Amino acid sequence: MGDDEATDDLHEKLLVGGDDGDFGPTELPWDSLVARNEATSNGKGSSGGSGSHGGGMVKGVADDELRGASKDYTDNVEQGLAPAWQRKMVTLLIAIGVFCQYAMRSNISVAMTSMPDRYGWPSYWTGPVLSAFFGGYIFGQVPSSRIALKHGARRILALALVATAFFNFLIPIAARSPLAVCVLRAFIGLAQSGTFPCTYQLLAAWTTIEEKSRGIGAIRSLGESGGAMAGLLISEVLLDTTVYLWGASYIPGMYSVFWLWSAAALVWAVVWLALVPERKPPKYKPVVETRLEITGVVPPTETPPWPMFLKRPEALALYCNHIASSCVQYTMLTELPLFLEQSLGLDDDGVTRLALILPYTCNIIIMSISSWVVDELMLKKGWDRDGVRHGAQAIGLIGCGVLLLGCVFAGEALGEGGGVVIPLTLLTAGYGIFSLTASGFSPMYLECCPRFSGQLYSISNASSTMAGIFCPLIVELLIAVLGKEAGWQAAFGLFGLGVGIPAVVYFYRHATSEPLSEFNMSSEERGCERLIERFTNEAHSSFGSSRGSQQLGVN
Numbered sequence: 105m106g107d108d109e110a111t112d113d114l115h116e117k118l119l120v121g122g123d124d125g126d127f128g129p130t131e132l133p134w135d136s137l138v139a140r141n142e143a144t145s146n147g148k149g150s151s152g153g154s155g156s157h158g159g160g161m162v163k164g165v166a167d168d169e170l171r172g173a174s175k176d177y178t179d180n181v182e183q184g185l186a187p188a189w190q191r192k193m194v195t196l197l198i199a200i201g202v203f204c205q206y207a208m209r210s211n212i213s214v215a216m217t218s219m220p221d222r223y224g225w226p227s228y229w230t231g232p233v234l235s236a237f238f239g240g241y242i243f244g245q246v247p248s249s250r251i252a253l254k255h256g257a258r259r260i261l262a263l264a265l266v267a268t269a270f271f272n273f274l275i276p277i278a279a280r281s282p283l284a285v286c287v288l289r290a291f292i293g294l295a296q297s298g299t300f301p302c303t304y305q306l307l308a309a310w311t312t313i314e315e316k317s318r319g320i321g322a323i324r325s326l327g328e329s330g331g332a333m334a335g336l337l338i339s340e341v342l343l344d345t346t347v348y349l350w351g352a353s354y355i356p357g358m359y360s361v362f363w364l365w366s367a368a369a370l371v372w373a374v375v376w377l378a379l380v381p382e383r384k385p386p387k388y389k390p391v392v393e394t395r396l397e398i399t400g401v402v403p404p405t406e407t408p409p410w411p412m413f414l415k416r417p418e419a420l421a422l423y424c425n426h427i428a429s430s431c432v433q434y435t436m437l438t439e440l441p442l443f444l445e446q447s448l449g450l451d452d453d454g455v456t457r458l459a460l461i462l463p464y465t466c467n468i469i470i471m472s473i474s475s476w477v478v479d480e481l482m483l484k485k486g487w488d489r490d491g492v493r494h495g496a497q498a499i500g501l502i503g504c505g506v507l508l509l510g511c512v513f514a515g516e517a518l519g520e521g522g523g524v525v526i527p528l529t530l531l532t533a534g535y536g537i538f539s540l541t542a543s544g545f546s547p548m549y550l551e552c553c554p555r556f557s558g559q560l561y562s563i564s565n566a567s568s569t570m571a572g573i574f575c576p577l578i579v580e581l582l583i584a585v586l587g588k589e590a591g592w593q594a595a596f597g598l599f600g601l602g603v604g605i606p607a608v609v610y611f612y613r614h615a616t617s618e619p620l621s622e623f624n625m626s627s628e629e630r631g632c633e634r635l636i637e638r639f640t641n642e643a644h645s646s647f648g649s650s651r652g653s654q655q656l657g658v659n
Contacts (some may be wrong), residue, residue: 136586173265195319202327204369208272210335225323229282235291236286243337244297244568248564252302253629256382261302262373267295269369276359305558308550309383316547321475324542325468333464372388406626408559417614425545425562428607431599438576446588448524463535471539478543489617497544498608505600507534553623
């Protein structure tokens with residue numbers, strides 16, 4: 105629902121009254137608002153502005169009614185905090201849930217090494233099976249975020265993992281049909297689309313201002329990187345192993361690749377629902393929203409301000425940097441084995457496996473340390489929050505791009521037989537420094553939009569997922585046109601610096617960690633605000649006219 109539609113709908117409710125106990129015209133304290141206007145005009149009370157909205161209404165509210173009611177974001181977050189151990193437990197459980205999701209996302213890559221030959225698939229099915237996930241994942245982001253806002257992120261996150269586990273469980277059973285596997289992978293993407301909108305909504309509800317970086321760092325390091333790495337390595341071991349249970353029962357390797365992670369997700373869901381209660385994000389209350397409560401006009405429903413999410417530069421800065429970060433992340437996730445073989449000449453399975461582990465391990469370690477440093481040693485000591493976020497994002501993106509490009513040039517300069525230590529060190533350091541983005545753009549959804557952070561992130565995640573579809577295609581095109589060496593140079597130069605530098609510049613100019621009233625006021629509240637402002641101004645004008653007439657009569 106847009107702002108204009110919300111205004112029209114609420115205007116009708118205000119004049120006519122709702123059918124289910126909604127407010128009607130007789131319940132609005134316009135007389136008291138006029139009295140406040142009179143007091144304000146006589147100098148008995150005044151109220152400061154509240155940003156870019158509701159300037160006319162500010163004069164209608166006295167200081168004593170706003171004092172203590174219009175609290176800033178930090179105060180609202182700190183109210184009613186859960187114990188520290190519970191906040192840490194919730195963050196850890198979210199990270200483990202994301203770990204299970206990424207393991208069930210990446211295990212198909214291992215299974216696809218033998219599934220076509222084992223079940224007689226045509227070779228052209230490999231691409232559709234691997235990319236089917238993204239079809240469901242992209243289109244489910246915004247709807248799932250809306251469902252989480254309405255029904256609670258705790259339950260929707262559990263449902264997302266249970267649904268993913270169910271479809272993942274069916275894949276080896278339906279593996280003789282590549283079309284069936286494609287459909288199941290698309291459903292897995294649809295089920296997982298609610299994971300991060302729910303995650304951000306939960307972090308907004310459970311973590312304090314000083315815990316945002318650590319919360320995001322734990323989820324991205326343990327959850328994303330750890331889950332992807334475990335999904336690849338453990339699934340590779342399981343693929344060639346027969347798992348024996350009791351008696352003569354056993355699970356073939358192809359089945360255990362999928363069933364192990366499904367079982368882990370179901371166990372997680374039971375523990376999650378048993379230990380974690382429902383908790384809503386804090387309601388950021390600028391002065392304009394407090395005025396709505398003072399007048400008694402509190403909308404019964406809340407619709408996120410979608411138009412603001414699509415046009416405000418603060419939101420666009422987050423989207424651009426999410427896309428730029430995903431270009432690096434998806435390139436590493438999908439193209440790293442090919443790069444190690446073509447550019448660095450690694451053909452030994454043991455060395456290749458080590459080369460795959462090192463960048464992710466370095467990423468996890470640096471992310472865990474840097475997020476703690478940002479929260480404990482910088483933000484708690486009064487460092488400028490925007491400056492810290494901008495700096496971390498710039499170092500993470502541009503530093504990673506420089507080191508990845510250096511890795512390609514070093515491999516080319518050393519040539520065959522020149523060793524892989526230097527290129528592999530640059531590659532590992534580059535992806536390690538990339539982890540600083542977890543303290544850059546990632547926590548800012550929670551800071552500038554605490555109330556609707558999950559919904560804001562859903563748009564960002566949907567747009568950034570396009571990188572997962574197009575980056576591998578662009579890499580293959582560059583290699584085909586320019587050759588292996590020049591193609592990899594162009595790919596890492598494009599995704600590391602070509603995309604990263606403009607994104608960082610735009611981020612520096614527009615991204616903010618301050619809570620924005622435009623992002624934290626629902627469309628219904630915005631409609632109420634406009635309507636109340638108009639009625640108040642009309643009442644103020646009428647009062648001024650009647651007072652002038654009375655003075656003329658007296659004279």
